[in-house]
Amino acid sequence: MPTITEPKLISGNANKPLATAIARRMSMHRGMNVDLVDARVERFNDQEIFVECYENVRGEDMFIIQPTSNPANDNLMELLIITDALKRSSAGRITAVIPYFGYARQDRRTKARTPISAKLVANLIAEAGVDRVLTMDLHAAQIQGFFDMPVDNLYAAPIFALDIKHHFKGATDDIMVVSPDVGGVARARELAKRIDAPLSIVDKRREKPGEVAEMTVIGSVEGKKCIIVDDLCDTAGTLCKAAEHLMDAGASEVHAYISHGVMSGPAVERVKNSHLKTLVLTDSIQPTDAVMATPNIRIVPTAPMFTQAILNTWNGTSVSSLFEDNTLVPIYEGLYNT
Template sequence: MPTILEPKLITGTSNIPLATAITRRMSMHRGKPIGLVDARVERFNDQEIFVEVYENVRGEDMFIIQPTSNPANDNLMELLIMADALRRSSAARITAIIPYFGYARQDRRTKARTPITSKLVANMIVESGIERVLTMDLHAAQIQGFFDIPVDNLYASPIFALDILHHFKGEDMKDVMVISPDVGGVARARELAKRINAPLAIVDKRREKPGEIAEMTVIGNVSGKKCIIVDDICDTAGTLCKAAEVLMEHGATEVHSYITHGVLSGPAVERITNSVMKSLVITDSIEPTEPVAAAKNIRIVPTAPMFAQAILNIWNGTSVSSLFETETLEPAYEGLFHG
C-alpha cells in the first residue's frame, strides 16, 4: 500500500468557502499546499445528483466537507454519493466533516407515530462507507450514540469565549451574564459561562406548538447586565428576538446572542435587524446568505482554524478533545479577533 503523505480533502456544494478556508489553514500548518481534490458534483435534469472524482484516491485518507444545511436533502445525498464514489475508488478511510448536522432536531419521538430521523440519517451515513464523523455542536449529545462509528463533536464555546473576552474587556466583563434561552440549553450556557467566569440565568419558554411561544419567564436577576444568549441553532429567530425583548424588559442594559448554527430561514434576518439585540454572532458552519452577510448586527466568526486542526489531529491519530481547551485553540485564532 502506498505511503499516505497528506490528508486529502473533497467538498460538496453546500459550503465551498468553508472548505476552501480549511484547506488554506491546513496548508499553513503543513507548510505545503493542500488543495481540494478535483471532482464534479452536478445535477441531471430530474435533479439526480452525479459525482465524479478526477484524481486517484486509492489508499488515501479522505475527508469530505459537507454540512447538511438547506437544502438538507440535496446536501445529504451529495455527501452519501461522494462517500460511495470514494469507497468504490478504494480510498483507505473516509471521514465526513459535517459542521452542521441536518435533521438533528428530530432526535427523539415527541409524540405518537413520529420518526427519529437523526437515527435514520446516521444509519445512511454508516452504510455509505463513512468510517468517522466530525461535527460541531450537535443539537443533542445522544445523537453520537446513533452512529456505530466514532463521532467527534466539536464545540463552538471555546471560539465564542475568545470572541467575548476580546469584545468585552476589563470593566465590561463584570456586567456580562450568560443566558440560556430554554431549560434544555442550560448545559451549553453553563459551559460558556464557566469559560468567561460569568453568572448564568435562564429564560424559560412554553411552546403551544412549534414556531410559536406562549410565554417567557426569566429565572435569575438580569437587571443592569449585558446579557449574552447562547444556543446551538437559530432558525426563524422568533424565540431569540422575543427572549431579547423579555430580558430588556427585566432591566438588561444590552443583549447579544452567540449561536453556533445560523439557519436563519424565512423572516429571521429581518427580525434580527429590527430587534432590540445589539449583535448576533454566528459561525460559518452554514454558508451565510447575502442578506445574512449584509445585516448590520450579524457577525460571523470562522470555524476553519478549529476544523483544520481537528482534521490534522484525526489524520495524525492525536487527540481531538484537546481542541476544547482555550490554551490549545487560542494560537489557531491569533489575530482573527479584531474590531
C-alpha cells in the first residue's frame, strides 16, 4: 500500500464555503497548495444522488466535510454515498467531518413507539464505511456512544470565549452567562468558567415541541449584559422569548452565542425584531443570504479549529488539546487580537 503523505479533503454540497476555507487554511499550515479532491456530487432528474471522484484515493487518508443540515436527508445521503465511493476506491481511512450532526435531537425515546433516530444515523454512517467521526457540539454528548468507532466532539465554547473577550473588552465584569434551559447548564457553565462570569438559568416549561408555555429567570440579572449560550437555534422562538424575559428581569442588554444556526421558518424575522442585540452563530451550517443580511446576526468561523483538528487526526496527535486557550488562541491569531 502506498505511504500516506498528506490528508485529502472532499466535500459534499452541504457547506462548500466551510470546506473551501478549511482547504485554504490547510494550505497555509502545510506550506503547499491543498485543494478539495476533484469530484462531482450531483443529482439525476429523479433526485437520486450520484458521486464520481476524479482523483486517485487508493490508500489515502480521506476527510469528508459534510454537515447533515437542511435538507438533512439529502445531505446525509450525500455523506453516505461519498463514503461508499471512497471505500470502493480503496481509500486507506475515511473520517466524516460533520460540523453539525443532524437528527441529534432524537437521541432517546421520549414517548412510546418513537424512534432513536440518532442511533440509526450512527449505524448508517458506520455501515457505509466511515472509520471515525469529527463533529462539534453534539446536542447530547452521549451520542458519541452510539458509534462503534472513535468520535471527536469539538466545542464552540473556546471560540465563543475568545469572541466575548474581544468584543466585551473592559466590560467583562458586567457579563452574566445564561442557560436557556436546565438541560443546557453544563454547556453554559463551561463558557462561564472560561470568561470568569456568573451563571443564570431561564427555566422553561413546554406544552409541546416548539412551543414554550412558561419561563422563569433563576438568578439576578439586574443591570447585567446577558449572554445566552445554546447548541442550536431552530425557529428562534425560545431564544427570543428568553431574551424578552431577561430584559423584563432588568438585564441591560441580551446577546446570544449559538453553535448551530439551523434558522428555519420564521427564525430570521424573529431575531431581527427581538430584544437580542446580537446573535452570534458559527458557520457549521452554511448561513443563508437572509441570515447574512440580518444586522444583529454575526458569524464566527470554525475553519481554523476544524483544520487543526483534521491535521491532529491525520498525524496522530491530541484533538482535545484544542479545548485549551494556549492551543486555540494561536490558530485564531489575527481574528481576535487582544
